[in-house]
Amino acid sequence: MIFQHLAAASDLVLTWNMALVLLSSALFGLFVGAVPGLSATMATAMLVPLTFFMDPVPAIASIVTTAAMAIFASDIPAALIRIPGTAASAAYVDDLSALTRAGKVGRALGISVTSSAIGGVFGSLILMFAAPQLALVSLNFTSFEYFWLALLGLSAAVMLGSASILKSLIALGIGLLIACVGMDTTSGLPRFTFGLTSLLDGVAFVPALIGMFAIPELIRTFVHRDTIPKAAVIGNPFKMFEGLGGVLWRHKTNLARSSTIGTIIGILPGAGSDIAAWISYAVSKNFSKTPATYGRGSEEGLVDACAANNSALSGAYVPAMVFGIPGDSITAIVIGVLYVKGLNPGPMVFLTSGDTIVAIFLVFLLANILIVPLGLLAIGLASQVLRVPKLALAPLILGFCIVGSYSINASASGVIIMVVLGLLAYLMEENGFPVAPTILGIVMGLLVERNLITSLIKSDGSMVGFFERPIAAGLALLVAVIWIVPALLWIGRRLKSSRETQG
Amino acid sequence: MKIHDSLIGALLFALGLWVLTTALNYPQLQGQSIGPGTFPGVLGALFMAGGVALAAAGLRAQGMRIIHFDPGWRHPARLAAALIATVGVVIFSLGFETIGFPVGGFVLLTALFFFSGYRGLTWVLIAATFVLAVHLLMTRLLYVPLPAGLLKGIL
Numbered sequence: 001m002i003f004q005h006l007a008a009a010s011d012l013v014l015t016w017n018m019a020l021v022l023l024s025s026a027l028f029g030l031f032v033g034a035v036p037g038l039s040a041t042m043a044t045a046m047l048v049p050l051t052f053f054m055d056p057v058p059a060i061a062s063i064v065t066t067a068a069m070a071i072f073a074s075d076i077p078a079a080l081i082r083i084p085g086t087a088a089s090a091a092y093v094d095d096l097s098a099l100t101r102a103g104k105v106g107r108a109l110g111i112s113v114t115s116s117a118i119g120g121v122f123g124s125l126i127l128m129f130a131a132p133q134l135a136l137v138s139l140n141f142t143s144f145e146y147f148w149l150a151l152l153g154l155s156a157a158v159m160l161g162s163a164s165i166l167k168s169l170i171a172l173g174i175g176l177l178i179a180c181v182g183m184d185t186t187s188g189l190p191r192f193t194f195g196l197t198s199l200l201d202g203v204a205f206v207p208a209l210i211g212m213f214a215i216p217e218l219i220r221t222f223v224h225r226d227t228i229p230k231a232a233v234i235g236n237p238f239k240m241f242e243g244l245g246g247v248l249w250r251h252k253t254n255l256a257r258s259s260t261i262g263t264i265i266g267i268l269p270g271a272g273s274d275i276a277a278w279i280s281y282a283v284s285k286n287f288s289k290t291p292a293t294y295g296r297g298s299e300e301g302l303v304d305a306c307a308a309n310n311s312a313l314s315g316a317y318v319p320a321m322v323f324g325i326p327g328d329s330i331t332a333i334v335i336g337v338l339y340v341k342g343l344n345p346g347p348m349v350f351l352t353s354g355d356t357i358v359a360i361f362l363v364f365l366l367a368n369i370l371i372v373p374l375g376l377l378a379i380g381l382a383s384q385v386l387r388v389p390k391l392a393l394a395p396l397i398l399g400f401c402i403v404g405s406y407s408i409n410a411s412a413s414g415v416i417i418m419v420v421l422g423l424l425a426y427l428m429e430e431n432g433f434p435v436a437p438t439i440l441g442i443v444m445g446l447l448v449e450r451n452l453i454t455s456l457i458k459s460d461g462s463m464v465g466f467f468e469r470p471i472a473a474g475l476a477l478l479v480a481v482i483w484i485v486p487a488l489l490w491i492g493r494r495l496k497s498s499r500e501t502q503g
Numbered sequence: 504m505k506i507h508d509s510l511i512g513a514l515l516f517a518l519g520l521w522v523l524t525t526a527l528n529y530p531q532l533q534g535q536s537i538g539p540g541t542f543p544g545v546l547g548a549l550f551m552a553g554g555v556a557l558a559a560a561g562l563r564a565q566g567m568r569i570i571h572f573d574p575g576w577r578h579p580a581r582l583a584a585a586l587i588a589t590v591g592v593v594i595f596s597l598g599f600e601t602i603g604f605p606v607g608g609f610v611l612l613t614a615l616f617f618f619s620g621y622r623g624l625t626w627v628l629i630a631a632t633f634v635l636a637v638h639l640l641m642t643r644l645l646y647v648p649l650p651a652g653l654l655k656g657i658l
Contacts, residue, residue, distance in 0.1 A: 049647070053646075166553060166556055166557060166560070167557075169549075169553060170515065170550070170553045170557070173546055173549055173550055173553065176542075176546055177522065177543065177546050177550075180542065180543045180546070184539035186532065186538075186539065187530070187532060187538060187539045189529060189530070189539045191529070191539060191543065192522075192525070192543070215588070215589070218588050219585050219588065219589070222581055222584035222585045222588060222615075222618075222619065223573070223575035223576055223578075223581045223582075223584075223585050224573065224575045225575070225581065225619070391619050391620070391621075392616075392619070392621055394588075394615070394619065395611075395612045395615035395616055395619065395630070396612070396633055398588055398592070398611070398612075398615065399608055399611075399612055399633060399634065399637060400637070402592060402595075402604075402608065402611075403604070403637055403641055403647075403649065406599070406604075406647075406649065407641065407647045407649075410647065410648050412596040412597070412599035412600070413596075415592060415593075415595075415596040415599065416593055416596050418592075419589050419592050419593050419596075420593075422589070423589055426504075427504065427506070430504055430505055431505055431506055431508075431511060448542075449542040452541075452542060453537060453541065453542070456535075456537050456541075457532075457535060457537070461535065461536050461537065
């Protein structure tokens with residue numbers, strides 16, 4: 001499929017318009033990623049209103065490039081002021097910071113930029129060749145398989161996160177409930193609309209996203225303004241490649257392993273680059289000959305985690321493209337954009353819009369290759385960017401958020417949704433409820449409910465139908481494993497600790 | 504702002520109860536035992552169970568006030584900035600078409616800069632330039648119908 005559409009896809013990608021989109025998105029992503037607290041997801045959400053005025057390929061290209069750059073650039077504040085720009089950098093922030101204190105900031109960021117690019121290219125190649133094959137298999141999927149697949153994604157989001165399972169589950173429920181607002185797709189009955197006509201179409205997705213990611217951060221910036229530390233000095237960024245080849249060659253196995261782990265985790269619906277970075281870092285420490293250096297400036301750990309987070313970013317697009325199920329918050333946004341552009345994600349899109357899909361794959365490769373030269377530029381400019389106080393940027397960011405939320409439906413109700421859900425997200429985060437499951441719930445709520453109701457109608461209300469088809473039964477088993485294994489581990493730990501207490 | 508888990512649990516239970524009773528009142532699909540209330544009904548029941556579990560966990564873990572405000576909230580200027588960024592934006596949205604983005608946005612941004620400690624003519628000019636640039640970019644270049652409101656006829 002790839003080679004068949006390559007020529008036409010290249011024509012879509014290799015244009016001056018695309019070059020401009022890639023460059024401006026890359027600079028935007030690098031800027032947002034380099035400002036601590038502004039996440040890659042927030043950058044992507046802020047970009048969505050602009051994508052409505054672009055063709056499909058440039059629209060997706062701008063999002064992919066912004067996200068890839070922001071995830072890499074988030075390592076810059078992690079190294080300079082020990083604040084990870086995104087959750088993906090949190091796994092190795094201590095190593096980056098320790099290397100900076102040891103005067104090796106150039107080396108640390110050099111490892112980060114090259115490992116991110118290698119991991120990203122690896123993930124993109126897997127996406128290019130695995131997604132079309134998977135799409136062929138998924139053509140046989142019915143509502144039963146889609147229901148279990150969606151449940152698998154939601155379960156992974158709850159179980160793989162770092163927050164308490166109960167709170168993650170409640171957060172997911174809140175997202176699913178928000179998705180219920182509006183006219184029911186099966187019966188046309190308005191649900192939870194409080195008589196407001198603006199809610200009949202449901203809670204607008206983009207204002208919800210902007211609010212849930214931006215508003216909590218803005219409130220924290222205004223209220224806890226004295227907790228933002230000052231940046232360290234980078235020095236000459238062009239010296240960061242000195243000795244880097246040797247480091248990467250020594251850890252070539254780590255690069256391959258982490259890129260693979262990252263891609264697989266990315267492919268798993270509901271698990272994104274942050275989880276990939278944490279797991280790869282843990283695996284790397286487990287296999288390392290020097291595990292004691294981890295968290296104290298380990299170059300090896302850095303190679304692993306950086307390669308994993310960018311490869312996961314590409315991997316997350318496999319379920320997004322093939323099943324329309326987001327791998328993480330960023331792909332959730334991309335799915336929304338794909339729908340707006342008439343490229344309804346799912347197996348059929350590979351048959352009906354082959355050129356566009358291959359062009360999107362090419363954009364992934366380009367974006368990840370661009371990380372190296374543009375990352376170098378970003379590191380050089382980072383000292384300047386970090387001098388702009390986040391507090392001074394906050395009112396301007398709010399201005400963008402208002403305009404972005406209004407533009408979706410040219411209605412002020414979008415702005416109100418942004419603020420209300422933003423306040424909800426702030427309260428959730430302050431009290432240990434993760435926001436990511438809520439976002440996934442909002443995105444996947446309709447998919448889960450529609451497939452549940454359709455399947456129940458097909459099976460005449462019987463649950464047996466959900467397990468009759470082999471793939472559906474396999475997916476149901478996977479969902480059960482995701483829930484049962486941690487429960488068994490928890491019971492085992494409780495029994496062990498009670499035995500120790502008694503002993 | 505931190506809220507005790509027992510209170511969050513109680514609120515979740517109440518939410519679950521409301522969702523469940525509302526969902527039970529929805530009609531079923533013709534000839535089916537399911538309908539538009541099935542899925543939200545399940546969610547309502549889950550909220551009730553989750554609320555009880557959370558409240559129980561909260562009651563076991565003692566030593567925290569029911570509602571705890573972080574020290575940052577006690578600064579009047581910070582509180583004002585946070586209120587403007589939330590309540591202020593909602594009030595602005597209610598009169599969005601009448602006031603318009605240029606005037607409303609300018610007032611909002613200037614107030615936020617003021618309460619963030621960025622005072623003086625420079626910051627007023629930054630707010631004005633930003634709002635005008637965004638308005639022109641959105642309306643002229645991207646054709647987003649941002650209302651000019653009070654400045655209708657001028658912009």
